[in-house]
Amino acid sequence: MLRSKAKWNLTQEEEPTLPIDPSLSLTSLTQELLKKRGIETKEAAKLFLSPQLEQLHDPMLMNDMNKAVDRVKRAIEQEEYIWVFGDYDADGVSSTALMVEVLREMGAYVDYYIPNRFTEGYGPNEEAFRNAHAEGITLIITVDTGIAANHEATVAKELGIDLIITDHHEAQTELPDAFAIVHPKLSGTYPFQELAGVGVAFKFAHALLGDFPKHLLDLVVIGTIADLVPLHDENRILAAHGLKAISRSIRPGVQALKKVCSIEGDITEEDIGFAIGPRINAVGRLQDAFPAVDLLLTESDSEAEALANQIHALNQERQKIVAEIAEEAETMLDAQADELPSVIVVAKEGWNQGVLGIVASRLVNKYDRPTIVLTIDSDAQTAKGSARSIDAFDMFTNCMEVRDQFTHFGGHAQAAGMTLPLENVATLRESLNRLAEQKLAPEDFKQLLTIDRTVKLEDITISTIEEISKLAPFGMGNPKPLFRIEEAIPAELRQIGSKLNHLKMRFKANGADIDTIGFGMGDLYPRIAPQSPVSIVGELSVNEWNGKRKPQVMMKDLRVDNWQLFDLRGNRHLEKAMPKLPFDHTVAIFFGEATENMAWVFDYYPVIELNHDPELIDDLPLDEVEHLVLMDLPLSMEQISAVTQKMTPHNIYACYRTDDAAFLKTLPTRDHFKWFYGMLMKRKKFHLETEGPKLADYKGWSKDSVEFISHVFFELEFVRIDNGLLTLNPNPSKKDLTESALYQQKHEQLKVEQTLYFSSYPQLKAWFTEQMDRVSDVKEEIS
Numbered sequence: 001m002l003r004s005k006a007k008w009n010l011t012q013e014e015e016p017t018l019p020i021d022p023s024l025s026l027t028s029l030t031q032e033l034l035k036k037r038g039i040e041t042k043e044a045a046k047l048f049l050s051p052q053l054e055q056l057h058d059p060m061l062m063n064d065m066n067k068a069v070d071r072v073k074r075a076i077e078q079e080e081y082i083w084v085f086g087d088y089d090a091d092g093v094s095s096t097a098l099m100v101e102v103l104r105e106m107g108a109y110v111d112y113y114i115p116n117r118f119t120e121g122y123g124p125n126e127e128a129f130r131n132a133h134a135e136g137i138t139l140i141i142t143v144d145t146g147i148a149a150n151h152e153a154t155v156a157k158e159l160g161i162d163l164i165i166t167d168h169h170e171a172q173t174e175l176p177d178a179f180a181i182v183h184p185k186l187s188g189t190y191p192f193q194e195l196a197g198v199g200v201a202f203k204f205a206h207a208l209l210g211d212f213p214k215h216l217l218d219l220v221v222i223g224t225i226a227d228l229v230p231l232h233d234e235n236r237i238l239a240a241h242g243l244k245a246i247s248r249s250i251r252p253g254v255q256a257l258k259k260v261c262s263i264e265g266d267i268t269e270e271d272i273g274f275a276i277g278p279r280i281n282a283v284g285r286l287q288d289a290f291p292a293v294d295l296l297l298t299e300s301d302s303e304a305e306a307l308a309n310q311i312h313a314l315n316q317e318r319q320k321i322v323a324e325i326a327e328e329a330e331t332m333l334d335a336q337a338d339e340l341p342s343v344i345v346v347a348k349e350g351w352n353q354g355v356l357g358i359v360a361s362r363l364v365n366k367y368d369r370p371t372i373v374l375t376i377d378s379d380a381q382t383a384k385g386s387a388r389s390i391d392a393f394d395m396f397t398n399c400m401e402v403r404d405q406f407t408h409f410g411g412h413a414q415a416a417g418m419t420l421p422l423e424n425v426a427t428l429r430e431s432l433n434r435l436a437e438q439k440l441a442p443e444d445f446k447q448l449l450t451i452d453r454t455v456k457l458e459d460i461t462i463s464t465i466e467e468i469s470k471l472a473p474f475g476m477g478n479p480k481p482l483f484r485i486e487e488a489i490p491a492e493l494r495q496i497g498s499k500l501n502h503l504k505m506r507f508k509a510n511g512a513d514i515d516t517i518g519f520g521m522g523d524l525y526p527r528i529a530p531q532s533p534v535s536i537v538g539e540l541s542v543n544e545w546n547g548k549r550k551p552q553v554m555m556k557d558l559r560v561d562n563w564q565l566f567d568l569r570g571n572r573h574l575e576k577a578m579p580k581l582p583f584d585h586t587v588a589i590f591f592g593e594a595t596e597n598m599a600w601v602f603d604y605y606p607v608i609e610l611n612h613d614p615e616l617i618d619d620l621p622l623d624e625v626e627h628l629v630l631m632d633l634p635l636s637m638e639q640i641s642a643v644t645q646k647m648t649p650h651n652i653y654a655c656y657r658t659d660d661a662a663f664l665k666t667l668p669t670r671d672h673f674k675w676f677y678g679m680l681m682k683r684k685k686f687h688l689e690t691e692g693p694k695l696a697d698y699k700g701w702s703k704d705s706v707e708f709i710s711h712v713f714f715e716l717e718f719v720r721i722d723n724g725l726l727t728l729n730p731n732p733s734k735k736d737l738t739e740s741a742l743y744q745q746k747h748e749q750l751k752v753e754q755t756l757y758f759s760s761y762p763q764l765k766a767w768f769t770e771q772m773d774r775v776s777d778v779k780e781e782i783s
Contacts, residue, residue: 020041053241062182063183071180094296095197095223097219117284154176157177167181221246222276231473322359491506515552541554587608588608594631601631618642628649630652
């Protein structure tokens, strides 16, 4: 048995749903997926599958749009200097580039400014506005920021600078006193409120130009996808057409990004989410974000190539920094793995503030705990960082319950940022853990995977996958469908990758041949026994290699519902071969006593030495054990049967071996005993030491067989043995060979070795299964 990492929520209905419209040239599966996305009619399905630019809303419906457009046009006519004030993430960078390009196109005198994450922090600031005033700036347009800049808006007004705010973040109770605020959530007449910052900027550009700015779609798609806004309504339209635009874009910056990202052909939402977006974000995480904006604006191929290479190098540095901090944090946590807190709070001096959110996400994924990662400033005696959370723990709400512990705090349910006095770190850790213990149940710490449908291997075809891909672009609000394959036996199972950290399984059934890949799941390889039926959850995709196209599944999680047998019989390197098992859920059993060379087992697992004592077996706990490690062979089948039935393990590790196997030696038959006794009757005496080897050679027996027969006869009082000399007992009692304890013990040893050691894997598993089935039958009868 192998538990899944996440909770699986299968949303498939027991009764098949009626199709949206039989005339749609779509399979029932695709129509079912559309229904789950709220698409119920034929017309809605067509619009969803083929988003049209004509579906976009009129930008003039947005609050203050007329006022903002008039002010920009007046500034251009009067040759005023305009400043675009942006943000340092991918949404902010693409918003800044888009707005600057539009204003330049209109003939404006325009420059841009993005604050430094480390020295200025997020959003507009007074010093930057005063510097702008000194440079003669009379109009500032914010993009993807500014809705909380109340103080800065007041400063701008005092300086005589008109401030136009375009933003999409949540508005505060009090709005800034700006010249104009263009914000979809503040516009009662605007039909869609979930635009990204770059989406709002794009709407502003549309209003400024009067014509639809199709040439800017390659910029709007970057921020829309990278900022993880819900991909429905306008965002779906902008993303779908934006992906087409960026795929054929001749913008030097886009071409250079494709090259450093090794993107060939059309750009997908995954290319932006996992390649282009992270590289743009990396600049602002490590330094000023100006090079990222310059890359998107440059008209020079050579400059674009140089900037793209610079950004690519920064992203590699960012990856290295993230890996180093994550490793340090994991070392801290692994040291207390047995008592991992409900909420993780880790802090250290010197950690790079710009990447702490990524590190927190990694720790959440690994430990399934809400996580705060802080960097310490010992001079200022402060800690500053980022938080990420699990579905069941609202980080914003819970942190607001202890708001007094922070100097600065902001965020939402799954992510937040904060600054606090260094002395409050320990108190914050205690407070959040107390809240988590009050509000969370053990199952809340598992991630939730929403599964659309269970599919059979033979249903996974290229045509099915291509039809499902019509639902793209996938993202927030339109997740890529997840499918479950139930209890299939892998034809092949192996670790792949340079560090063997990925898992590959191959399934073959009913003509289907499907590969499944689990990135970062290589550690599960030793936890899956041969021939175990495995259930997996994953996304369907097409693998293209050397001109061949093959369906595959990208695994997100897996589990094994049945008990498993791991066959390590006879292994001479057990310490290396055994996987790392959870200490609290494992028991290692020695039927006899542990030998000196098995001392390592006591460091790995809780150990029980039974010393072949039946009473100790009777005293074993009745609770189920997740992992039962059998370290040696019992003296009888009854012993191992009792242990198995008492402990009903989820997994059994057969780790025993024998150097003196009865099975490999000839066990004398009754004819052997009969011949030997007849020989004694003729000769009257027989010396084991001197004549035993000669007899063994003559009869082709082993020396052990001769000694065994002799000692059985001695035990049955058929003979006497004096200093190795056998003589017949003149008046023996009539007894059967089976009355000899030695004879019985030998037969039992043979049975133990035949069943437990020299059996095939299927035979051994069948025997253990029979024992556990008996327990199930008894429990069923009792209930």
